[in-house]
Amino acid sequence: MQLAARIHELTKDYVLKGETVRALRGISLEIPDGDYVAIMGPSGSGKSTLLNLIGCLDRPTSGCLQLGDDDVSSMNDGQLSRIRASRIGFVFQSYNLIPQLNVLENIEVPLYYRGRITRLERSRCRELADLVGLSDRLKHRPQQLSGGQQQRVAIARSLANDPCFILADEPTGNLDTGTTKDILDLLDDFHRAGKTMIIVTHEKEVATRARRIIRLRDGRIDESLVQ
Amino acid sequence: MLWLHTWLIGIKSVLLHPLRSLLTVLGIFIGVASVIWLLAIGAGISQKAQEQIEGLGADNIIVRSVKPAKAPDGSTSFILPYGLLRADYDILVETIPTIRGALPIREMRREVRYGQRELLARVVGCTPEYAAITQLEIDRGHFISDAELQLEKNHCVLASNVVDTLFPYKDPIGRRIYLPEAQDYYKIVGILKYRAPTAAIGGSLAAQDFSQDVYIPITTLRRRLGDTVVVRRGGSREGETVELNQITLQIDGIENVMKTADLVQQTLDRRHSKLEDVVVIVPKELLEQAETTRIMFMVFMGVIAGISLLVGGIGIMNIMLATVMERTREIGVRRALGATRSDIVLQFLIETTVLSVAGGLVGILGGAVCPYAVSGLRNILTSYASDLVSTLPQLVQEVTPILHPTYFALAFLISVVVGILFGVYPAIRAAHMDPIEALRHG
C-alpha cells in the first residue's frame, strides 16, 4: 500500500530561556494513504507538536519525515509553504476563519497561494460550501455564524486545495455534543472520499471514528491501536 | 498569489478598519498637504523676496563715464572729451536682446535760483522711466512726461530739499526757477517726496543723495546746457565734454545679468579702446544676495518637508505595527494555508500602498486649496485682527502661494515612497513570525 506519511525517529526540542523542552523524543510511524488516525494523550504529551510537524508548519530537530515521496524534514520555509498550499488541509480548534472575509472568500483563501486559480476551482468552493450545508450563507461573515457553522466553513476551506491530508487539532473541542456529531459525520464523509485524516483529540467518542488510535505520553508513542 | 485578489483583499482590509485606516490616511494627508503648502508658500515668499531684490536693482547693469587719468596723447585742447556717447546707447539697445530697457542720464552741478534764494543743485537730464527705476515718489504734480521729453520743454521736477531751500513759504508748482549760468528759466511741474540718501539703490550702485536734484528732460538739457562744461580754476580754464554720464540697463532676468554684462563690456571695449573712460558696474552683491535667499528658502523648505513626511511616515509605521499585532492570528492562518513569507509581505505592502496613495490623493486636494485658504485666512485676519496682521513682516502679509505641478508630483511621490518604506518593516516583521506562534496568538 502507498504510504501517505513515513515518520522515523522524529524528535522536536524547544529551547525556552536556555532550557530545553523535549516535546517529541523519537516518534516512528507509517500512515498509509487514506488512513484515519486519532492522536490521543494527556495535555503536553506532544500531540499538537506532532501534528504541526506532519503539517509542515514546523521543522523537526532530528529524524526523518516523508510525505509521499518528499523528504520534508530538510526543506526550507518556502518549500514547506508550497507543500502546505498543495497537500495539507488544516482544521483548528478555534476555527480560525479570517474575520474580514465572508464564508465563500474564506473557503477560497488556500487557492490563492497556489499561483493560479481556475473557474473550476472557484465553482468547487461553492460545491464545498454546499456539501457542508452553508450554501445559503455564502455572503455571511464568520461573526454571524455559530461555532458549528464556523467549523464547517473551516472544514470546507481545508478541502479547497484538494489536499491529501486533513489535519485537525481538537476540531470539536469548542463544540457541544450534537454539533460534534455533525462535524465528525462531515469528516467521515471526506475520509470516505479518499482523504488521509489525522485528528488530535482527547475525547473517546471522537477517537472511535478513527481506524487507528495513537496514544502519546511524554513525547513518545505509548500505544498504537488499530480498531 | 494573485495580484488582483491581493489588491482587492488589501482594499477590503483597509475598508474593514475604517477608523484605523482614516488615521493613517490622515497622517499621509497632513504630510502631503503640508509639503505642498510649504513649497507653495515658500515659492511665493521667495518670489516676493526676489522681486524686492530686483527692485533694489539686481537686474540692472550700470555703465558710467569716468574721467580718464590723463588726456590722450597729442591732445592740445583744454577741453577733454570722454565718456559714454549717445551712439553707445543706440548700439547697446539695438544689438543686445536681453536688454529690456535703457536709461540715459546726464547730470551736472548747476546753481539754481528763486528770487533771493539760491542752491548748488545737481541737474539731472533724464527720461520719464527714470522715476520708476530709481523709485522716486511724486509728492505733487507729475514727473517728466514723454511729451515734455519730445518737445524739449523747459520743465523741471524738484527734490524735497530743493523745495525746502528755495520755497520755504510758497507753493513751487507752476513757478519758475532760474539757472544763471545758462540764463534760462524752468517751470516746476512736480515735486518729490523726501527720500533718505541710500546706498546702492536704483539707478546707481554708489551711495546717492537725491535730495539736491533738479530733474529736467534729457533732450532739454542737451539743447539748453550742451555737453561741454567749462570751469575756471585759478587762472586757467578747464573743461570737459560728456554726452552721457550714465546708462542704466534693465536686463530681462536676474539670471541674464552676468552674461549681458560681458557683452556690454566687450561692445564698449571695442568702441572705447583709446581711453579708459567707461566702467560697467554689475550689482554683484545683490545678485549674490538673491541667490543666497533662494538657496536659503529651498533648504528651509526641504527641511520642513522632510520633517512633515517623517512624521507622516512614523504615523504609518505605528499603525501598520498595530495592524500586524492585531492581525497576528490571521497571518498564522494564512501561513498555515500555504502563504509564503513574501505573500505576507506583499499583502501588507499593498495595504500600506493603498493607504498612502489614498492619503496622497486627498493630500493633493488639501494642497490645491492652499492659495484660497491663505487669501481667505488673510481676509479673516485683516477684518478681525488687523492690529496683529500689521505687526507681521510685509513679506508675510503679502505672500501669494505659487502652485506648480511638480510640487504635487513631488509631495505625492515622496509620501507614497515614505508610506511604503515605513510599511515594509512591519510587513517583514509579520512575515517572519513563527506560524505556530502566530496561530496561538490571542
Ligand SMILES: Nc1ncnc2c1ncn2[C@@H]1O[C@H](COP(=O)(O)OP(=O)(O)O)[C@@H](O)[C@H]1O
Ligand atoms: N513553542 C514552544 N516553546 C516551548 N515549548 C513548547 C512550545 N510548543 C510546545 N511546547 C512544549 O512541548 C510540549 C508538547 O506540547 P504540545 O505538543 O502542544 O502538547 P499537546 O498538544 O499534547 O497538549 C509541552 O510541554 C509544551 O509545553
Ligand SMILES: [Mg+2]
Ligand atoms: Mg495541543
